[in-house]
Amino acid sequence: MSTFSEPLHNFMAGPLVVKLRKEVEAFRIFNHADLVTNAYLLLMKFIGNMPDWHIRCSPRFGVKNPDIVIFQNYEPRAICQFIFGMTTEKQSYLPTADIEDAIGMMKAALEERAPKGAGRAYIASVHDYDQRWFVPQTQEKQYVYILPVNCFDIPLHHNWRPKWDELKKRLF
Amino acid sequence: MSFFERLFDALRGFFAPKPKTVIFDPKPFGPPLQRIDEETVRIEEGPLKGQLMKLTIQVTEDEAHVLLHQDGKQIGHADYQRNAMEASIVLWNIVVQENLRHKGLASIMARVGFRHLLELHKNASFAIRMLRLIKPSERITKIQNVGIGIIARKLGFSPEYDLQNLLRQRNIQLIELIPASEVMPPGYRIVLKTFPLVLIAFLVDQATGRPYPGGHKIYNSLVTPETAEQWVSERMIIIGNGNYLLREDGIEELMNHLATNQTEAGIYARRVRPV
Numbered sequence: 001m002s003t004f005s006e007p008l009h010n011f012m013a014g015p016l017v018v019k020l021r022k023e024v025e026a027f028r029i030f031n032h033a034d035l036v037t038n039a040y041l042l043l044m045k046f047i048g049n050m051p052d053w054h055i056r057c058s059p060r061f062g063v064k065n066p067d068i069v070i071f072q073n074y075e076p077r078a079i080c081q082f083i084f085g086m087t088t089e090k091q092s093y094l095p096t097a098d099i100e101d102a103i104g105m106m107k108a109a110l111e112e113r114a115p116k117g118a119g120r121a122y123i124a125s126v127h128d129y130d131q132r133w134f135v136p137q138t139q140e141k142q143y144v145y146i147l148p149v150n151c152f153d154i155p156l157h158h159n160w161r162p163k164w165d166e167l168k169k170r171l172f
Numbered sequence: 173m174s175f176f177e178r179l180f181d182a183l184r185g186f187f188a189p190k191p192k193t194v195i196f197d198p199k200p201f202g203p204p205l206q207r208i209d210e211e212t213v214r215i216e217e218g219p220l221k222g223q224l225m226k227l228t229i230q231v232t233e234d235e236a237h238v239l240l241h242q243d244g245k246q247i248g249h250a251d252y253q254r255n256a257m258e259a260s261i262v263l264w265n266i267v268v269q270e271n272l273r274h275k276g277l278a279s280i281m282a283r284v285g286f287r288h289l290l291e292l293h294k295n296a297s298f299a300i301r302m303l304r305l306i307k308p309s310e311r312i313t314k315i316q317n318v319g320i321g322i323i324a325r326k327l328g329f330s331p332e333y334d335l336q337n338l339l340r341q342r343n344i345q346l347i348e349l350i351p352a353s354e355v356m357p358p359g360y361r362i363v364l365k366t367f368p369l370v371l372i373a374f375l376v377d378q379a380t381g382r383p384y385p386g387g388h389k390i391y392n393s394l395v396t397p398e399t400a401e402q403w404v405s406e407r408m409i410i411i412g413n414g415n416y417l418l419r420e421d422g423i424e425e426l427m428n429h430l431a432t433n434q435t436e437a438g439i440y441a442r443r444v445r446p447v
Contacts, residue, residue, distance in 0.1 A: 094394070094396060096396060099394055100389075100392055100393055103244065103392060131341055131397045132341035132344070132397075133341065133394055133396045133397075134344065134346070134347040134393055134394065134395040135395075136395060137348060137349045138351055149370065
């Protein structure tokens with residue numbers, strides 16, 4: 001694996017999550033498409049002009065296309081799926097079924113396109129959930145990572161959330 | 173039994189709350205047996221149908237053992253402690269030869285042992301001892317006490333631990349998946365902030381009472397407060413490293429699995445006391 005893979009992983013697992021939460025907090029993300037677009041821009045900025053690295057939105061990848069795939073030398077290195085789990089109908093909600101489906105989909109995609117640890121898969125879920133939850137993982141090395149972007153952690157959440165709901169209604 | 177023990181038993185029986193009327197609803201527990209002679213039985217159903225087994229019971233003041241032999245060779249045993257701290261009848265060990273597991277032999281030994289001891293104890297309380305304290309740093313590669321755990325659940329025993337409280341999300345530090353092995357189902361290693369620090373658990377299918385096999389989608393599920401609540405309320409979770417006790421709400425279940433007719437169920441119900 002390229003030496004750039006580790007910084008990429010560190011960016012995905014850390015700053016990307018923080019930056020996406022900032023974007024939601026700044027009322028720039030209201031649905032799945034907004035989320036993918038924002039993530040695409042952040043990833044583009046990070047990858048910059050690295051030679052042999054490419055970023056694609058929804059490439060043809062079998063049964064279900066992942067939202068974003070980052071390639072190195074035409075090999076998928078990071079397969080990303082984004083889940084938008086915020087709804088005006090429920091104040092505290094975790095898109096459990098979507099995350100579970102995405103885990104299955106990412107495992108299958110890795111097995112097919114990047115076996116033997118050649119790539120990693122990321123599931124970023126934007127939600128607003130006031131409870132703790134767990135993804136049971138095995139003791140073996142993991143290649144599917146869950147990146148929770150929990151809006152409940154936004155400072156002054158009780159003020160922020162009604163504004164977000166209001167804007168979501170006005171901006172469709 | 174000394175005079176004081178008998179006196180204590182009599183007093184305990186006198187002051188104990190009177191058991192509810194039991195409506196006997198027989199439920200199978202292990203394959204049915206046909207008694208050939210004093211010690212020999214023939215298994216009537218299941219994968220060992222038609223096979224002859226020798227069942228012997230050794231009882232002392234403090235212990236009881238059920239030994240299972242086939243063709244002169246011991247293939248299993250169940251060990252009980254009598255008049256222990258936690259209950260008057262405690263099943264603490266049950267072993268079946270590896271190639272004969274999951275064929276109902278553990279259930280046969282548990283049933284025979286419990287029935288025999290129920291005849292000896294006028295005031296019987298029941299427990300199954302599976303306690304093992306595990307350090308959070310200890311690596312667990314397979315689930316333990318699967319058979320005995322399933323027996324406990326089936327017979328109406330409930331965990332000694334207050335699972336509702338222990339499995340609060342704020343009390344959980346980590347949930348790790350233990351993969352299935354050849355003979356063991358998958359399960360979870362749940363690291364807690366409070367005693368007992370580590371729970372080794374597996375999930376059983378409500379409909380069949382059997383553990384979910386490896387690769388089942390339930391083990392890909394996220395664990396949310398609702399999931400944990402469902403595990404406990406629907407008795408889906410079995411703790412492999414914690415004791416099980418027979419409480420008030422499980423007595424009827426025990427009767428239904430141990431007794432063979434209404435009269436026997438009535439006698440047992442009068443003898444059994446909740447822990």
